[in-house]
Amino acid sequence: MDFVAGQPQPVGHLIQQQQQQQNVNTHGQDFPQPHHDLQQRQQHHQQLLPSQLPQKSLVSKGKYTLHDFQIMRTLGTGSFGRVHLVRSVHNGRYYAIKVLKKQQIVKMKQVEHTNDERRMLKLVEHPFLIRMWGTFQDARNIFMVMDYIEGGELFSLLRKSQRFPNPVAKFYAAEVILALEYLHGHNIIYRDLKPENILLDRNGHIKITDFGFAKEVQTVTWTLCGTPDYIAPEVITTKPYNKSVDWWSLGVLIYEMLAGYTPFYDTTPMKTYEKILQGKVIYPPYFHPDVVNLLSKLITADLTRRIGNLQSGSRDIKAHPWFSEVVWERLLAKDIETPYEPPITSGIGDTSLFDQYPEEQLDYGIQGDDPYAEYFHDF
Amino acid sequence: MVFSLSKESQAELQLFQNEIAAANPSDLLQFSANYFNQRLEQQRAFLKAREPEFRAKNIVLFPETDESLSRPQSAQSQSRSRSSVMFKSPFVNEDPHSNVFKNGFDMDPHEQDAHQLSQDEQPHGGEKGSTPPLPMHFNAQRRTSVSGETLQPNNFDDWTPDHYKEKSEQQLERLEKSIGNNFLFNKLDSDSKRLVINCLEEKSVRNGSTIIKQGDQGDYFYVVEQGTVDFYVNDNKVNSSGPGSSFGELALMYNSPRAATVVATSDCLLWALDRLTFRKILLGSSFKKRLMYDDLLKTMPVLKSLTTYDRAKLADALDTKIYQPGETIIREGDQGENFYLIEYGAVDVSKEGQGVINKLKDHDYFGEVALLNDLPRQATVTATKRTKVATLGKSGFQRLLGPAVDVLKLNDPTRH
Numbered sequence: 070m071d072f073v074a075g076q077p078q079p080v081g082h083l084i085q086q087q088q089q090q091q092n093v094n095t096h097g098q099d100f101p102q103p104h105h106d107l108q109q110r111q112q113h114h115q116q117l118l119p120s121q122l123p124q125k126s127l128v129s130k131g132k133y134t135l136h137d138f139q140i141m142r143t144l145g146t147g148s149f150g151r152v153h154l155v156r157s158v159h160n161g162r163y164y165a166i167k168v169l170k171k172q173q174i175v176k177m178k179q180v181e182h183t184n185d186e187r188r189m190l191k192l193v194e195h196p197f198l199i200r201m202w203g204t205f206q207d208a209r210n211i212f213m214v215m216d217y218i219e220g221g222e223l224f225s226l227l228r229k230s231q232r233f234p235n236p237v238a239k240f241y242a243a244e245v246i247l248a249l250e251y252l253h254g255h256n257i258i259y260r261d262l263k264p265e266n267i268l269l270d271r272n273g274h275i276k277i278t279d280f281g282f283a284k285e286v287q288t289v290t291w292t293l294c295g296t297p298d299y300i301a302p303e304v305i306t307t308k309p310y311n312k313s314v315d316w317w318s319l320g321v322l323i324y325e326m327l328a329g330y331t332p333f334y335d336t337t338p339m340k341t342y343e344k345i346l347q348g349k350v351i352y353p354p355y356f357h358p359d360v361v362n363l364l365s366k367l368i369t370a371d372l373t374r375r376i377g378n379l380q381s382g383s384r385d386i387k388a389h390p391w392f393s394e395v396v397w398e399r400l401l402a403k404d405i406e407t408p409y410e411p412p413i414t415s416g417i418g419d420t421s422l423f424d425q426y427p428e429e430q431l432d433y434g435i436q437g438d439d440p441y442a443e444y445f446h447d448f
Numbered sequence: 449m450v451f452s453l454s455k456e457s458q459a460e461l462q463l464f465q466n467e468i469a470a471a472n473p474s475d476l477l478q479f480s481a482n483y484f485n486q487r488l489e490q491q492r493a494f495l496k497a498r499e500p501e502f503r504a505k506n507i508v509l510f511p512e513t514d515e516s517l518s519r520p521q522s523a524q525s526q527s528r529s530r531s532s533v534m535f536k537s538p539f540v541n542e543d544p545h546s547n548v549f550k551n552g553f554d555m556d557p558h559e560q561d562a563h564q565l566s567q568d569e570q571p572h573g574g575e576k577g578s579t580p581p582l583p584m585h586f587n588a589q590r591r592t593s594v595s596g597e598t599l600q601p602n603n604f605d606d607w608t609p610d611h612y613k614e615k616s617e618q619q620l621e622r623l624e625k626s627i628g629n630n631f632l633f634n635k636l637d638s639d640s641k642r643l644v645i646n647c648l649e650e651k652s653v654r655n656g657s658t659i660i661k662q663g664d665q666g667d668y669f670y671v672v673e674q675g676t677v678d679f680y681v682n683d684n685k686v687n688s689s690g691p692g693s694s695f696g697e698l699a700l701m702y703n704s705p706r707a708a709t710v711v712a713t714s715d716c717l718l719w720a721l722d723r724l725t726f727r728k729i730l731l732g733s734s735f736k737k738r739l740m741y742d743d744l745l746k747t748m749p750v751l752k753s754l755t756t757y758d759r760a761k762l763a764d765a766l767d768t769k770i771y772q773p774g775e776t777i778i779r780e781g782d783q784g785e786n787f788y789l790i791e792y793g794a795v796d797v798s799k800e801g802q803g804v805i806n807k808l809k810d811h812d813y814f815g816e817v818a819l820l821n822d823l824p825r826q827a828t829v830t831a832t833k834r835t836k837v838a839t840l841g842k843s844g845f846q847r848l849l850g851p852a853v854d855v856l857k858l859n860d861p862t863r864h
Contacts, residue, residue, distance in 0.1 A: 148592065177703065178597045228588055230533040240538040265590050281593065288760045289738070291731055293701055294595035305701075306635055307730045309738050309764065330586040337707060338594075339698055346631055353580075372765040373844030380850045394539040408535040427475040 130447060132203035133214055135434045138166065141418065143426040145222075147281075149173040149183075150210065154217060154420055163418040164202070167213040168433065171206075171441040180444045182281055182294075187213065187447055189257055189283040196403060197248040199268070199278040206448040208439040209432055218276045220269030220411030221422030227264050231329045235357050237408040238326035241267070243395045244275045245319060250383040252283070253312045259283050262318035263296050264325065269422075271415040273407030286311055297338040298331040302370045305342050316377030316386070320367025327360065328353050332368065346370075359391040460487075467682065482589070486682075489584065596702040599727060601735035609725050611649040620645055623719065626671050626692050632700055632726075637836075640733040644726060648719035653712045662709040666699030668720045675716030680709040688713065700726045737791070740811060741766060741838060744789045750816050750856060758855075761848050766838040771831040778815055780828040785842040787816040793835025797827050807832075818842055819852040 138155040145152045150169040157164060174183050190201040190213070202214040223241060227233065233241070245267065252259055260282035268276045282294045289309035295301075301317035303310045325331045332351070333344040348370050352361045363386075366376040376385045387397055399405050413419040453461070464483065473479035582588070615623065623645045627633040633641060648671065653659055659670065659677065671694040679687040679695070686708065689695075695710055700723050741763040745751050751759070768791065771777055778784050780800055790812050797806040797814065805827065808814060814829055819842050842852055849855045 177595075179595060181598045182595065224590065226533065230535075231582065234535055234537075236537045236539050237535045261593050263591065279593075282595065288756065289764065291601060291734070292596055292598045293727075294593070296591050296593050298591060303764070305631075307727070307734050309734065309760075311760070311764065313764070329582050334583070334586045336585050337698075338701075338704075342701075343631055371844075372761075373840070373847045378761075379847045405538055406536060408538045409533060429474070 163217040165217045218268035223267035224264035313378040601731040604732040609647045651718045653716040659710045671719040673717040675714045788837040791836040794833040
């Protein structure tokens with residue numbers, strides 16, 4: 070990765086880089102094999118396109134179909150759909166497919182976020198971010214094909230161990246920082262950081278998933294979104310906001326990893342929001358003084374004091390004493406032993422670390438009348 | 449086989465059965481786990497409050513637990529936490545691949561505490577290194593993301609609220625009092641607050657009718673003008689209230705299922721406000737303010753050279769303050785570091801021996817020289833009306849963008 074910390078780079082640079090990458094990958098083993106004729110058309114298409122393709126997203130639109138995959142168990146559910154383990158009928162490898170119901174997306178007024186999610190996922194490429202291979206749709210659903218990350222959610226590990234020891238929390242936090250730094254460097258804000266959205270790969274490295282609220286923002290944005298325990302005060306008060314909100318959430322995440330609970334939790338979201346606005350944080354006595362110092366600079370409403378949002382950006386965080394033993398270059402290269410290797414057999418679709426979800430009758434693959442077609446051209 | 453259950457158990461099961469019948473959950477076990485956790489919490493909270501009373505009578509309420517064990521966690525995570533996770537230490541001074549870490553940790557004494565709790569502590573508690581259990585009300589389940597509608601505040605200019613109706617002064621005052629304590633409203637400026645109140649829609653509700661239903665989508669916030677209402681959670685009455693009270697405020701932030709059912713216990717007169725109207729007013733005012741900040745920062749000669757991005761960062765970080773008539777904002781001769789933008793109001797600028805030398809009002813600014821030098825204030829600025837300013841200090845500026853002198857010089861297009 071030739072990415073330099075804290076330096077905003079035009080997204081175009083990234084697209085090109087990915088473009089090249091993909092030309093190579095199309096023939097690689099790691100790729101779910103698309104329909105033959107589609108693949109040919111694809112390659113033809115790519116040759117004709119100028120190298121500074123404005124949107125890589127065009128490339129993989131409708132690249133796969135439901136027939137390319139065998140749908141297996143549910144790995145997670147959300148407000149608009151669910152994530153399945155699937156197996157490519159071409160190469161036998163396992164992938165995850167996120168299925169979203171069009172009707173539900175439209176009803177919940179999340180069309181824009183969903184299209185952003187696709188666009189952002191196609192743009193990003195980083196060791197700690199989930200990789201999307203392509204998307205397709207039928208009359209009722211949209212499908213996003215992604216890597217299957219076998220180690221389950223950081224959330225499950227955290228609840229199982231109740232709290233993480235200081236160095237373990239530090240390890241995960243450090244990997245999250247590299248991912249956020251990369252996103253911010255491309256003017257993408259993530260907006261939904263929490264243990265539920267962090268997966269662990271077979272070796273125990275993180276992969277941030279669910280780009281449902283990720284957005285490319287040049288100056289500021291306004292939409293109230295996130296997860297109540299993790300939302301920054303400027304979002305609650307309807308102020309214009311930017312990357313600063315992710316650093317706030319990082320603070321809450323580190324706090325939760327170390328304490329086992331979040332700093333502003335309460336019985337109702339409204340009470341949580343009131344606490345967030347009051348901004349009083351109680352640090353348990355077993356928190357290391359360095360991390361208390363770091364958290365007091367992340368979980369602060371004062372944007373002129375919130376570390377990550379200041380002159381040197383994420384470099385301030387990386388240089389903080391709590392991270393003093395982290396060799397960032399090695400971390401990025403995954404050259405640091407992870408604190409926990411998920412006990413799974415890799416490559417065989419082992420889902421033992423994912424919770425069980427009730428399965429339901431699937432309505433996938435229905436063609437024909439699509440009242441919402443106009444909203445999802447990109448898929 | 450037939451078990452004979454105690455009356456209490458039967459009653460509990462009956463309650464549970466009703467609950468299942470009402471909810472018809474797709475995931476029965478998850479539902480049941482949540483339900484019983486909630487019941488347990490209710491009961492424990494109820495008993496806990498009375499514990500001293502019982503202790504005085506020598507009755508032990510929680511015989512099967514002691515303090516350190518009364519863990520509030522869900523049954524699921526409790527059983528899971530039994531199987532402890534062994535972590536290796538990812539960061540050490542020596543080679544991270546040395547096998548020291550395979551059998552657990554090798555951490556400095558400072559981290560010993562943290563280490564021990566990961567091993568899932570000492571069942572009897574109280575030993576050195578044990579930490580308090582997780583708090584009672586923390587929701588250890590997966591948390592759902594929430595999102596409001598994406599609105600574009602720049603195209604609200606030709607928008608007028610649907611239910612705008614001027615309220616009388618009396619009504620205004622009363623309504624302002626009703627909603628004043630809520631953080632959603634108390635941050636509004638007086639114009640927006642008035643507009644919001646004038647957008648409240650009158651609704652009559654008959655005695656006995658359901659105003660909102662638990663689990664339904666929520667789009668409205670309500671203020672009770674006349675009458676009384678009861679609140680139910682899972683068919684259990686949890687509260688009741690009357691005139692001046694309000695409910696359903698979460699619906700003003702985003703669409704989420706109602707947390708309770710509200711039933712009118714007399715004929716009611718309510719004021720209702722929908723989310724879209726509210727958010728448009730809020731966003732519209734926030735957006736206008738932002739434009740004003742941006743314009744003002746652009747017109748300040750000292751800041752003229754900043755990039756759009758830097759200016760946005762400053763605008764985000766501005767702090768607001770209100771001064772009453774007669775209050776001094778800055779004083780001649782003081783060491784000052786803030787600059788000020790006047791959102792509204794009026795101030796006099798005066799100098800020792802010269803009296804008032806200037807008058808400033810809405811959208812003027814002052815004190816900006818403090819960013820560049822450390823000279824004492826050259827004049828006194830006093831509010832003559834109620835005045836709201838947006839302000840930022842030199843140190844805040846420096847933390848955000850670097851030393852003001854350098855940044856402003858660096859960006860100065862007239863310099864080489």
